Amino acid sequence: MDRIYTNKDEVLKQGQTMIDKSLRQIIPSAELNTVEELIRGYEQRRKGLFGRLIEWYVFGKKPDNSSQADFNIAGVELKTTPLKRHPQKKYSAKERLVFSMIDYNDVVNETWEQSSFLKKNKHLLLMFYLWIKNKNILDYEFKYIYPLNLLDGISDEDIYQIQKDWEFIVAKIKRGEAHLLSEGDTYYLGACTKAANNTIVRDQPMSNEPAKPRAFSFKQQYINYFIQNKLLGNADANTNSIFKTLRRVETIEDRIKEIFSPYIKKNDRQILFMLGSNLQRKSKSYKRLIVNRILGINSNKIQEIEKANVTIKVITLEATGNLKESISFPAFDYFDLVSQTWSASRGDSMADFHYQLETKKFLFVVFQKQKGSDKIILKRTLFWNFPMKDLDEAERVWQKTVDCINEGRYSELPKMKDSSVAHVRPHGKNAKDTIETPQGTQEMKRCFWLNAKYIQNVIDNQNN
């Protein structure tokens, strides 16, 4: 018989009994062997088992697969989610916070206000435990128990963005593009893939294309920001908000457009004059510094850009409109790369190419050189994320890279002419900036790049 909870406080109080405790400490010793046996049989899906063990042993609730909130009577949805140790900040988010599966057939008939997502997740009880590699799930210790009301407990700007994210995802499914959904499409609320392997697919209502099963989730950077601010109190005094002085709610995209709009079609000197700023040195980051000034930051960061995993990229077109330079990613570690698998790309390794392509949003700030002048014009800004239709090609480049490294063929790493999408090039201080390879040799630091031509095509064809 399930224990009945009549209100949210009771659920919270019960959850709080787990602070600094692990399951092993509360499971009756007579049942421990049985549970250990159960865990051994699970291997792959241990996380689901972990949640059910918590429900049963902490809350006295029999596991079920109901799409109702976990504590129906009290209206509380329980979420257990891992923290990992962070050298400076104590803890950070290990993963996204995953909510329920997206039912492609039902969700197209919903509005945000009446969505099953909101119904189920309005009142959350977040249980953060400390994840440690190879540790038995019975020994994970809980660190924070936090009741979160989605509509009251999150700022107006954030919940507005989350609503717009939800609506974007649903609109895409309505267009028959569920198979093209990507976490990078949206800012805080993402549609993350959720399947044990790549072969599992689902039907979608507006198209015959099979689509990967996906769930709503808070993107990893968003939940991490939550952890830093609400749990750890690491409110960064060096963080600015683009909504600071604004008295209405707007999306991140609209707000950024608005901030840049007075400077569009102006040249670098005019912009600096308008800003009352002075940057004489024409260093490689000159334009990036101008962009920072426009955004009102120096070395500090913008909260929304961080939370939404947006990467700002300065793009400089030639006077002809031609783009010369490709876009670099962080340098990779040869050992890491060969140990990764393409499909198991999760937040565990945020530097992983696939993870970045599928979760990142880019803000391109496009400048253009001018014929017969050294002035540079700010042409436009655009938001972009890597489209899922090109993911197979990116995988091919990645796979070839992995093969080359495994076989020690470093001169044959994928070049620009080998792919229309991406290639591998050096990315170090200089040719002497090397790291160790699996062969025990030293190789110069390298990274993945998105081809200049590929990005040029994006800029020429995307008008937002």
Place this chain on the structure above:
DNA sequence: GCATGATCATGC
């Protein structure tokens, strides 16, 4: 003119 290799500058 472009692909590829190489390096600079900044900020943490």
Place this chain on the structure above:
DNA sequence: GCATGATCATGC
């Protein structure tokens, strides 16, 4: 000291 973003330099 190093990671990262951005661009430079060379040779075909």
